[in-house]
Amino acid sequence: MKKFYDMIETPAMLIDEKITLNNIKMMQELSNRKGVALRPHIKTHRMTYFAKLQMEAGASGIACAKIGEAEVMAKAGIEDIFIANEIVGISKYERLKMLNRKIKTLRIGVDNTFQIDQIEKVFNGEKPLEVLIEYEVGEVRSGIISDEDLLFLAKYVNSKKNVVLKGIFSHEGHTYKASSMEICKEKAEEAYRRTVRAAELIRDEGIPLEIVSVGATPSIMNGAYFEGITEFRLGTYIFFDLGQALAINDFSKCSASVLASVISKPTDSRVVIDAGAKALVSQNRTEGICATNGFGYVKDSNNVRLKGLFDEHGIIENKKFSQEISIGDKIEVIPSHICPTVNLYDKVYLINDGYIVKEIPVDCRGKSQ
Amino acid sequence: MKKFYDMIETPAMLIDEKITLNNIKMMQELSNRKGVALRPHIKTHRMTYFAKLQMEAGASGIACAKIGEAEVMAKAGIEDIFIANEIVGISKYERLKMLNRKIKTLRIGVDNTFQIDQIEKVFNGEKPLEVLIEYEVGEVRSGIISDEDLLFLAKYVNSKKNVVLKGIFSHEGHTYKASSMEICKEKAEEAYRRTVRAAELIRDEGIPLEIVSVGATPSIMNGAYFEGITEFRLGTYIFFDLGQALAINDFSKCSASVLASVISKPTDSRVVIDAGAKALVSQNRTEGICATNGFGYVKDSNNVRLKGLFDEHGIIENKKFSQEISIGDKIEVIPSHICPTVNLYDKVYLINDGYIVKEIPVDCRGKSQ
Incomplete structure (x- = not known):
């Protein structure tokens, strides 16, 4: 084991x-206490290494977003996979057929009859x-909205033999x-109530x-629950990020960071690092408890945030921070949004007490098909 | 060669x-007419395949942003590389030493003495x-700002033997x-004037x-030039994107798109596709000639744009478009910002007249170290 700062080329995760x-254990225990199954969403980490640790800790299975991810996870031996997304296309169902034979x-x-016919x-x-029917509860994304459509689709599925x-x-x-x-928890519980009601209608x-599956890290960390839920399905809790840390007012759970080097200090307040939008993603949540106010947070700092991201440069404007840091120094940045950030890397460095324990491949990186 | 829509799994580039x-030829001819060298920035495509085409068309060399990119390009036989970025770190200079022996x-x-000492x-x-000194002309990023610092650094470099x-x-x-x-061109020419003046000061x-290097796609497409410039250095012109097409009011030069499938239509106006922030990047330029007003433009459409991007979902809200499109249909989306988007893919499909010509590896993808 080597002290990591010295030998890791930046940017790196x-x-x-x-x-x-601790995060894996914490969420498993929280789910166990509520008496619901935990199905971690692996779109956050996209690594079989961590999926297996989550299974060993007691997860009932995993959630994926894409077949590409599910194929990699199945190959690594995971036998219970829910792709929590609408899959469309004959060639994709052919791939699912192979996967269904295997695990x-x-x-x-599903949220439409086109899928059912395929x-x-x-x-x-x-x-x-x-299949599980997706029910929309306010996110304005995919999923069935009206009771009428919901019952129509449920009966439609029920009439098919395959x-x-x-x-x-x-x-x-x-x-x-x-x-x-408080409002996050209220909104989540209202969403859960509607989901449980939709299940009852069917x-x-x-x-x-059998299954009523819900979940997102801020809601569940804030204690949201409703009788009738059978499964928590969430991803970010494994690493957290700037948005999620702000949502629970706790940075101590942030386990992922991007190591970057200071490459320029053009003014007495500007610090330029070698991590830009290809190393940190330029997402900036603009409202609510997850509002990130910038593109990353300098770890263990007094609220030093990245003001801007170019493709290859990250920009910090902070006079005090600039005085404390030198060109050539390495810093760790907690990303605004971890899921698309991990997806930029081929591997991550697992660190313990400042030492590299191992390199872990992000083996589902880019597997979005 | 196969008709591509039928067999490409989505999302794909x-x-x-x-x-x-045509874009490669157009920019080479434009540079030739001005009598300046063209040094394409490969951070846009990150593919040796296209870098070689640019060299064959008459480019004087290539620009990269990172050593990782330069190493891949050198391995592919490119012998003239300018890394237009501040490199910091002894281990990185050791890698540059190897590269310098090879090509x-x-x-x-460079923009600081720390680098020179290393x-x-x-x-x-x-x-x-x-080395080339980076001079800041208004981007508020890296580069020397004052005349005093500029001359100090130039003399500092000049005093060293290596x-x-x-x-x-x-x-x-x-x-x-x-x-x-018009203002884009004016601002660019003012930036060029300042760069040429800085060269004169030294x-x-x-x-x-020897070299005065400038360039960005919108400026040069708008005809910006100033006597004394020796090199155009720009990247996006090879593929363009939504922002760049808007800057020149011409979509016909957009050669890159993300193929996506319609996976859900939850309302009579909402269309959900299987390309989210891991397939299209959620960058949205908010002001000026490149303002994208959304996260991608549906190719050959009447101004249909992506309103939202989740990690794995793209959202279009458009009643007319929704009526015209069915679940299962495939669409092409011109990305808001091409450079970080290409970097999400391991390979791209080269298409000619609706047929797949070949698959090209994005061999510098993720090579940001």
């Missing part, structure tokens, strides 16, 4: 091992594909924009539903 | 071969490293925010300067 293991449990999200066609004579309706899922992503933690039609 | 070759011409950007130390006994001052360079990136094409000290 570092993962603090202790904090990450114990494969499920996908599944029905491709899965003919196969082990049926299990598709099995297993449950319902929703994502309370709009709670990221809540103006306080059950009232005599269609059994 | 497509490059139109004819338009790209005919290697140059880097070069002087590492390059002792080697072929000296050639570093050779070859020129000066600037980047008029602030012109992206100009409110009109020459007046008896220090010869």
Whole structure:
């Protein structure tokens, strides 16, 4: 093991091992206490290494966003995968057919009959594909909105022989924009109530539903819960990021950072680092409890944030910080939004007490097809 | 050759071969007419394939942003590379030393004495490293600002035996925010005037300067020029993007697009595609001639733009477009900002007349160290 600062070429992604293991344990225990299954969403880390640690800690399975991710995870031995997204395309269902033969449990999200018809066609004579209906609860993204459409789709699925309706899922992503933690929790619980009600509507039609899946890191960290939920499905809690740390007012859970070098100090307040939009992503949440006010937070600093990101340069404007730092120094930046940031790297460095424990491949990086 | 829509898994990046070759030729001819060298910046495409085409078309060399890129390009046989960025760190200079032995011409950007001291130390006994001083002309990024600092650094470099001052360079990136094409050109020419003047100041000290390098796609497309410039250094012109097309009011030069599938239509106006922030980057220029008003433009559409990007979903809100398109259809999206978008892909599909000509690896993807 070597002291890491000295030999890591920047920009690079570092993962603090202790904090990450604590985060995994913390969320599993929280789910266990509530009596719901935990299905971590691996779109945050995109690494089989961490998915396996989450499974070993007690996760019931994993959630993915894309078939490409699910294929990599299945190859690594994970046997219970829910792709929480609408999959469309005959060639994609052909791939799902192969995957469905290979692992114990494969499920996908649906919100339209076009998908059901494609599944029905491709899965003919196969082990049926299990699906969960996506229900919209305020995020303004995908998912069924009206009761009428919901019941129509549930009955439509139920009438097919190669598709099995297993449950319902929703994502309370709009709670990221809540103006306080209390309102975040309220909005999340209202979203959960609506999801549970939607499940009841379907059950009232005599269609059994096993799973009611919800979750997002800020909501669950703020204690949101509603009777009838069977599964928490969330991703960012493993590493946190600037937005998520602000949502819970706690930076101590941030385990991922981008190591960068100071390459220029053109004025007495401007510090330029070698991590730009290809190393940190220029996302900046503008409202609510996750509002990041910039493009990253200098770790262990007194609120030093990146003001700007060019493709290859990160810009800090801070006179005091500039006085304390020299060209050639390395700093760690907590990204604004971790999920697309991890996806920029081929590997991460696992760090423990300042030493490199190992290099971990981001083996689902770019696997968005 | 196969018709491409049918078999490409989405999201994927497509490059139109004819338009790209035309763009390469157009910029080379424009530079030739002005009598200045063209040094394409490969940070846009990050592919040795296109760098070689640019060299074959008459480019004097290439510009890179990172050593990682330069190493890949040198390995592919490119012998004249300028890394237009401040490089810091002994280990990085050790890598540059290897590269300097290998290729005919290697140059880097400098704006501080810390770099010069590191070069002087590492390059002792080697072929000296050639450098260009970066001069700030309004972008508020890196580069020397005052005449005093400029002359101090020029003399400092000139006093060393392992570093050779070859020129000066600037980047008029602030012109992206100009409110009109005329003002863009004016601002660019003012930036060029200042760069040429800075070169003269150094020459007046008896220090010869061979190169005066400037350039950004909107400025040069708008005809900006100033006597004394020796080199155009720009990247985006090879593919253009939404911001750059708006800057010149011409979409016909956009040769890169992201192929995406419609996966959901939750309302009568909302269309959800399978390309999110991991396939299109959620950058949105907010002001000036490059203001993108959204996160991508649906190719050949009547101003249909992506309103939102989640990690894995792109959102269009357009009633008319929604009526015309079905779940399962594939669309092409011109990205808001091409440079970080290409960097998300391992390969691109080269397309000619609707057929796949070949798959090209993005061999510098992620090579930001």
